[in-house]
Amino acid sequence: MKAGIIGLPSAGKTTVFNAISGGSAEVHAFAATGQSAPNLAVVPVPDTRQDWLTGLYKPKKTTPATLELVDVAGVMPGQAKKEGLAGDMLANLRQVDALVHVVRDFADEALPHSAGSVDPKRDANQLEEELIIADLIVVEKRLAKIDGDIQRKKGPEKNQLEAEKELLMRFFNRLSNGGALRDEPVSEEEHKLIRGYTFLSAKPILIVSNIGESAIAEAEKNGSTTGATSDLIKFCGKAEMDIAQMSPDEQGEYLGMLGIKQPARAKLIKGIYSLLDLIAFFTVGEDEVKAWTISRGTIAQEAARKIHSDIARGFIRAEVVSFDVLKEHGSWNAAKDKGLVRLEGKEYVVQDGDCVNFRFAV
Numbered sequence: 001m002k003a004g005i006i007g008l009p010s011a012g013k014t015t016v017f018n019a020i021s022g023g024s025a026e027v028h029a030f031a032a033t034g035q036s037a038p039n040l041a042v043v044p045v046p047d048t049r050q051d052w053l054t055g056l057y058k059p060k061k062t063t064p065a066t067l068e069l070v071d072v073a074g075v076m077p078g079q080a081k082k083e084g085l086a087g088d089m090l091a092n093l094r095q096v097d098a099l100v101h102v103v104r105d106f107a108d109e110a111l112p113h114s115a116g117s118v119d120p121k122r123d124a125n126q127l128e129e130e131l132i133i134a135d136l137i138v139v140e141k142r143l144a145k146i147d148g149d150i151q152r153k154k155g156p157e158k159n160q161l162e163a164e165k166e167l168l169m170r171f172f173n174r175l176s177n178g179g180a181l182r183d184e185p186v187s188e189e190e191h192k193l194i195r196g197y198t199f200l201s202a203k204p205i206l207i208v209s210n211i212g213e214s215a216i217a218e219a220e221k222n223g224s225t226t227g228a229t230s231d232l233i234k235f236c237g238k239a240e241m242d243i244a245q246m247s248p249d250e251q252g253e254y255l256g257m258l259g260i261k262q263p264a265r266a267k268l269i270k271g272i273y274s275l276l277d278l279i280a281f282f283t284v285g286e287d288e289v290k291a292w293t294i295s296r297g298t299i300a301q302e303a304a305r306k307i308h309s310d311i312a313r314g315f316i317r318a319e320v321v322s323f324d325v326l327k328e329h330g331s332w333n334a335a336k337d338k339g340l341v342r343l344e345g346k347e348y349v350v351q352d353g354d355c356v357n358f359r360f361a362v
């Protein structure tokens, strides 16, 4: 699972990257046009359930779920139309599963906004437009060639190409009307036709409104929305970055000063998770407590495959108890004595927070 941070220059992308990863990649008080290599981090996903399970089992090892994060250089407004997005940036963005779009929502006289004023809505639209144009260019190029290809082919291959053309025409219409591909309904059958493409505007997107310190207390109360096409979360990159680099004592004091109870970092990471409809299940024991990331709707046999293909192949049963039940009864055996540890088959749809013991034979 990989999320890419994007945004206009100086929106605070690297600051947000540092806040999430606890890192200290260089931030610039000027628009850095030449950031060459993207910043990369593997971020443990905070989960209070994991902490509780670790307290219960006191395992030799505890392994949280992780999220990969890439901080890509800023997208210049108008870049896609003028010269296309830079090749290395495109390559970086194409690899990610989700986009985290940082928009500037803080005032700072020492750091003038390139467009002359702070306007998060305008900036969010501007970048969306860049993604749309980048996709439009891909679609146009393909459509320009596809008729020739159709003529050269026969039978099922020809039919496939014709279906692809029809779909691309639909994409063309949406994109040229300023719409993102994530809003275009695409059937499973159609998905297969475009497996080779990685459209940027089709990726799920979380908008991070990068607010100033003075707005942080208000944002804790009322700082996120889930929209039809994208989610938004208010986040103070600068304060969160400082918090992530402090000792716990200092953190407490600083949070008090800001007027908030806890950093928003965990909320932001969870936001990326839910954007992708990801959930976690746990394997527990004295050796290791481990969180595993799966898509919502994954069945037990496929969840087992995450751990090892042998477990999926030799799958017999899964012993399952939900985290809440385990916590309520204090231990696996206590839950089992009450008949609350279930035996589930291959087709069982694993739920968020399930603690699972797979039984298998090879």
Ligand SMILES: Nc1nc2c(ncn2[C@@H]2O[C@H](COP(=O)(O)OP(=O)(O)OP(=O)(O)O)[C@@H](O)[C@H]2O)c(=O)[nH]1
Residues within 6 Å of the ligand: 007, 008, 009, 010, 011, 012, 013, 014, 015, 016, 026, 027, 028, 029, 030, 031, 032, 033, 035, 073, 074, 106, 107, 108, 111, 210, 211, 212, 213, 236, 237, 238, 239
């Ligand atoms: N006052 C204030 N300044 C911020 C905030 N977030 C970022 N900044 C400042 O904005 C400047 C740019 O931040 P960066 O994180 O480097 O921005 P970026 O989007 O990574 O910039 P490029 O990679 O150059 O496109 C730095 O001087 C930050 O300290 C904030 O919430 N409040």
Ligand SMILES: [Mg+2]
Residues within 6 Å of the ligand: 013, 014, 015, 027, 028, 035, 073, 074
């Ligand atoms: Mg940066």
